[in-house]
Amino acid sequence: MFQHVAPFAGDHIVSLNEAFQRDTRPHKVNLSIGIYADENARLPTLDAVHQAELRLATARMAKPxxxxxxxxxxxxxxxxxxxxxxxxxxxxxxxxxxxxxxxxxxxxxxxxxxxxxxxxxxxxxxxxxxxxxxxxxxxxxxxxxxxxxxxxxxxxxxxxxxxxxxxxxxxxxxxxxxxxxxxxxxxxxxxxxxxxxxxxxxxxxxxxxxxxxxxxxxxxxxxxxxxxxxxxxxxxxxxxxxxxxxxxxxxxxxxxxxxxxxxxxxxxxxxxxxxxxxxxxxxxxxxxxxxxxxxxxxDPLLRLSWESDLNTMRDRIRAMRVRLHAALSQRMPDADFSFLLRQRGMFSYTGLQPSQVDHLRDAHAIYLVHSGRICIPGLNANNVDAVADAICATLLL
Ligand SMILES: Cc1ncc(COP(=O)(O)O)c(C=O)c1O
Incomplete structure (x- = not known):
């Protein structure tokens, strides 16, 4: 019945994320999938969300x-x-x-x-x-x-x-x-x-x-x-x-x-x-x-708590943009990385070419999307300098 069914090529970003999970190199860095990670490279549960879930559980609401x-x-x-x-x-x-x-x-x-x-x-x-x-x-x-x-x-x-x-x-x-x-x-x-x-x-x-x-x-x-x-x-x-x-x-x-x-x-x-x-x-x-x-x-209090956590996420992303920009500019003073500071939100287009993206993954265990997009929240104080080193080494190849 299903012999003619063609294989699904998969979703490039999801496949990359799976490859990242399988990678055993301890210094690996995930800049591929669009998921916010905190300073410890973990997806946080927001406090307001946790409080809301506790309330819902306590109310024992039926599920029509x-x-x-x-x-x-x-x-x-x-x-x-x-x-x-x-x-x-x-x-x-x-x-x-x-x-x-x-x-x-x-x-x-x-x-x-x-x-x-x-x-x-x-x-x-x-x-x-x-x-x-x-x-x-x-x-x-x-x-x-x-x-x-x-x-x-x-x-x-x-x-x-x-x-x-x-x-x-x-x-x-x-x-x-x-x-x-x-x-x-x-x-x-x-x-x-x-x-x-x-x-x-x-x-x-x-x-x-x-x-x-x-x-x-x-x-x-x-x-x-x-x-x-x-x-x-x-x-x-x-x-x-x-x-x-x-x-x-x-x-x-x-x-x-x-x-x-x-x-x-x-x-x-x-x-x-x-x-x-x-x-x-x-x-x-x-x-x-x-x-x-x-x-x-x-709920005004939960909303306040949510916006405060959202501000923290946004500020951390901005801080990582500034850190990466400084680290790259220090290593390659003649290159212009100011786009990192102008772009907004989770993503940045780096201009890295597919072969450079492959090299970053194979040689440095740094995962990003083939288009050269990086997900900034994948950066943290522990990995940003190593990422800057690897990007510069790749650009200078
Ligand atoms: C631009 C854009 N639109 C829509 C979506 C889908 O989001 P959702 O998880 O709400 O389906 C995404 C998810 O990455 C996105 O980046």
Whole structure:
């Protein structure tokens, strides 16, 4: 029956992570997978998350199915987190939110919804983008194109990006990273977002935002600038957001998809069709992660504790950027590593070539993605100098 089934090539980053686990060299360093590690190279459990879980356990809550759209307290907490308290778009009922299986599930539900209800010629993603964007949309039979994004000097080639997007047919879908671009770490400035939003309105494009790293750039509210500015400008759009990184809930698979509509009646219909999309696939989302999020965001003390832990994670990432930049600049004073300081969030594009990436892994037990992306939280005080030594030795080969 299954003789014809082709082997699956695997996910490059997951395979790398597995190879790292098998590597027996004691000095190995994992800069590949996008998971936050603390100073001791461990994934922390945030205190607010632990407290929320204790409360849930004590309450001995039964575990019925959630509605297709997810739990009401979670959905409303997500809207406040994304749009801020008392945003007109939420207050007027024109935003709908469903709880999804990670933000991957949110992107997928959004893709399915668009395929069914939106006549468009394809989705445009940044070049480069998170690897899975392409396959999530292509598997929903949506054509995927790219727009220029990354400038090898370490930032965004904004003029080329605008020039490309300006030529798209009206109703084209444009996938945008709301903050902490994966894989490059290069983000738009506030002024560039404002210019882009005006162009999106003029050209009648439909933005699909992906916000997997809220809080890792400058803070929970600052990182939501694009979301709130689009809503304020009256642009209809979709946004998938994640709690994997921001609350350390990776394996709980907890995210959301929100759609900002023109009015409350449209929103009601859109919500109905999103529920139908979910019903056709997994019927209803898992409950536990969403209840942790609802507890943390709904209790002022837990929320404070969460934001404080988030600040600690962000500050540690920034400190490691500064340490790596200093260590590399000291070893190679003529080279420019300032991109490390300008890029934001968990990732940095180093410009290392695939052969150099292979060499770092084989000769120095340092694992990074073939594109040259490094996951900064994999660095700590114990390994940053050795990583700088190895990168410089590799660059000078
Ligand atoms: C840009 C981007 N979007 C979406 C996701 C998926 O996150 P989740 O764990 O919520 O499915 C990731 C995960 O790495 C990501 O980097």
């Amino acid at each position: 199915y959630l509605p297709m759209e997810g739990a009401t307290n979670f959905r409303s907490a997500v809207q406040t987190l994304l749009f801020g308290a008392r945003h007109e778009a939420v207050a007027s009922g024109r935003v709908v939110t469903i709880q999804t299986v990670g933000s991957s599930g949110g992107l997928k539900a959004g893709a399915e919804f668009l395929r069914r209800w939106f006549a468009f010629s394809g989705v445009w993603i940044s070049d480069p983008s998170w690897d899975n964007h392409r396959s999530l949309f292509e598997s929903s039979r949506i054509t995927v194109h790219t727009y220029p994004y990354y400038d090898p000097a370490g930032g965004v080639c904004f003029d080329a990006m605008l020039e490309c997007l300006r030529t798209l047919p009206p109703r084209s879908v444009v996938l945008l990273h709301a903050c902490c671009h994966n894989p490059t770490g290069a983000d738009l400035s506030t002024a560039q977002w404002i210019t882009l939003i005006t162009m999106i309105q003029e050209r009648q494009l439909l933005p699909f935002l992906d916000m997997a790293y809220q809080g890792f750039g400058d803070g929970v509210d600052t990182d939501a600038f694009a979301v709130r500015a689009l809503a304020r400008a009256g642009v209809p759009f979709l946004i998938a957001n994640s709690f994997s990184k921001s609350m350390g809930l990776y394996g709980e698979r907890c995210g959301a998809l929100s759609v900002v509509c023109t009015d409350a009646q449209q929103a009601e219909h859109v919500l109905g069709q999103l529920k139908f999309t979910v019903r056709q696939s997994y019927f209803s989302p898992p409950a536990h992660g969403g209840q942790i999020v609802a507890q943390v965001l709904g």
